[in-house]
Amino acid sequence: MAKTVTKVWVDADNCTSCEACVASAPDVFEMKGDVAAVKAEAKDAAFLQAHSDEIIAAAGDCPCEAIKFEAK
Numbered sequence: 001m002a003k004t005v006t007k008v009w010v011d012a013d014n015c016t017s018c019e020a021c022v023a024s025a026p027d028v029f030e031m032k033g034d035v036a037a038v039k040a041e042a043k044d045a046a047f048l049q050a051h052s053d054e055i056i057a058a059a060g061d062c063p064c065e066a067i068k069f070e071a072k
Helices: 020-024 045-050 052-061
Strands: 005-010 029-032 035-038 067-071
Touching (some): 005 045, 005 052
16 A cells, blocks of 8 residues: 655755656755745645655655655
8 A cells, every 4th residue: 555645844954956766756845045935835635645655765866865755
């Protein structure tokens, strides 16, 4: 069974502004200046469920492991 993301966030202290997360999950992440951020709509449970695969991929693509998530 696939994981369902229940929460996602960016560890801003580790973000290197590479934009890998934006490339992997543009509906979820955006750049706020020099730091990646989770879009406001990505705080909704139904939204997270629908984008779980993208979020997990973005976390895997992040070279500095700044993308964090909880899943069930």
